[in-house]
Amino acid sequence: MEITRIKVAILGLAEVRWKGADMITSDGYKMVFSGGNLHERGVGIMLTPNIAKSLKGFWPVSDRIIVTTLSSKPFDTNIIKVYAPTTDHDDTEVEAFYEELDKSR
Incomplete structure (x- = not known):
């Protein structure tokens, strides 16, 4: 695999x-992974077997945001993968993305 x-x-x-x-x-x-209803956008996080053992859960927020939690010491670790819209997108879409991102913390 490429990750290796x-x-x-x-x-x-x-x-x-x-x-x-x-x-x-x-x-x-x-x-x-987290995608929408169409075969567009989508985000994912791939973990090696050693890291995968510590996966506690994942939360698909949208087709642009996914959150995973890994068990670690002294605290669990959250990893947030985002695929932000570029400035080519309209302001409404960009603002909606940042609102979703803020809620996913």
Whole structure:
């Protein structure tokens, strides 16, 4: 897997383009993803088997935001993966994104 080749334990992904939200496990690797109703946008987080053991949960906020919680010491660690709209998008969409992001903390 590419994540092993580049020697990264946690990999954030954008433009996943999968519908819905779910967790996929393959050979101990876990990928959580959050997409919308269309095959557009979408975000995900891939974890190596060692890190995947500490996954406590994930929360798909939208097709642009996903939150995962990993068990760690002395505190649990939250990882938030975002795919922010660019300035090409209208202001309403950009403002809605930042409101969702603020609520996901």
